[in-house]
Amino acid sequence: MASPDFSHFNPHDWVLYGPTENCTLALCPVKYSIYEYRPSLAASVSFIALFGISLLIHLYQGFRWHKWAFMIAIFWGCVCEMVGYGGRVLLWQNPFGFPGFITQIGEFWLS
Numbered sequence: 001m002a003s004p005d006f007s008h009f010n011p012h013d014w015v016l017y018g019p020t021e022n023c024t025l026a027l028c029p030v031k032y033s034i035y036e037y038r039p040s041l042a043a044s045v046s047f048i049a050l051f052g053i054s055l056l057i058h059l060y061q062g063f064r065w066h067k068w069a070f071m072i073a074i075f076w077g078c079v080c081e082m083v084g085y086g087g088r089v090l091l092w093q094n095p096f097g098f099p100g101f102i103t104q105i106g107e108f109w110l111s
Contacts, residue, residue, distance in 0.1 A: 016096060023096040033095035044088040051081045 006029045015021045016032050023032065030038050051072035062071025083103065090100030 003039075008105055017098065017101075019098050021096050023097055025096075028096060030095055034091070034101050035095065038095050039091045040089040041089060041092040044085045044092065047085045048082050049079045051085070054078055055082075 004026060009029060009032075011028075013031050014023050014028055014032075016023050016028065017034055025038075030036070030083075041048060058074040058078070059072060062068065062074070084105075087100045087102070087104030090097055092105060094100065
């Protein structure tokens with residue numbers, strides 16, 4: 001599959017960011033995306049898995065030693081990190097996507 005030719009690309013003809021964005025990887029160069037690069041799928045999935053494992057370990061420890069406040073704080077921290085990295089997975093699929101960006105930064109409002 002040949003890479004698209006963006007030699008005549010004009011960013012002023014496209015909505016690059018926001019709820020009405022119309023760029024995709026096939027239509028626009030990735031350098032005009034929100035972060036100017038495509039996030040790593042392998043890293044994002046790895047961190048989701050690691051935070052999931054950490055969540056399970058800390059839930060076990062919290063119940064085992066009755067550390068409720070610490071367990072609740074770590075639970076929400078791990079969940080928020082997993083949601084944030086889920087947003088980066090969405091940005092890997094479409095680096096111009098508004099939902100992935102809002103999911104990634106919006107998770108901070110949960111904590």
